[in-house]
Amino acid sequence: MSFIRMAFPAWWILDQPPGRNVGSLTTQMVELMQPFWAIAGWGVVPAVEERNIDPDGKGQQVLYPYLQRFPGLNALGSIALMSHDFNKAMYSINWLSFVSDALLEKLGGREAVRKQVQASQYLSAGDVGNCLGIRAGDFPGLGDMDQGLTLPAFGEAARLLKPIRAKSRLNNFIGPPPSGSNDEHAWLLACDAYMSRFDLF
Secondary structure (H helix, E strand, O other), X not given: OOOOOOOOOHHHHHHOOHHHOHHHHHHHHHHHHOOOEEEEOOEEOOOHHHHHOOOOOHHHHHHHHHXXXXXXXXXXXXXXXXXXXXXXXXXXXXXXXXXEHHHHHHHOOHHHHHHHHHOOOOEEXXXXXXXXXEEEOOOOOOOEHHHOEOOHHHHHHHHHHHHHEOOOOOOOOXXXXXXXXXXXXXXXXXXXXXXXXXXXX
């Protein structure tokens, strides 16, 4: 299964009117492309120099503290996304999570999930092509763990969709110090913690 990424500069997102914001653009793309799953929110997108973001490179050590501090910042290396795991499950959730009927069936179907969203405190949902779009709050959040600012709406979405999220995946954007460490077990634990970071919010 193939994948596609879209990215916009932060200043552009903040300047757009409601009819052209990232939510409306993502919704249009989902209607057009009919994906297995999709997410949208704040994130780090790989560039040409992604090869420098790995356990042996300095890029990972610079990025990782920001990912720990701002849980709403999504980061996943392209190599990880090529895993066949994501042909069967979602990677994570974000401000917008679009879930296809094929995945929704594992949760009891679209209407069963819609009822859970309606009973939630922070979530809202709407039909978008082959997906149910689930929104966690009115605007994409970053949170700030240094300030004790969690993302309870993201927590609700994460717990709702946990049964259809991938269980574990090495991610070259994630890794504890020291730089150059070859401790794959420590790396996997850090990746697992990142993928499940919203569950306790």
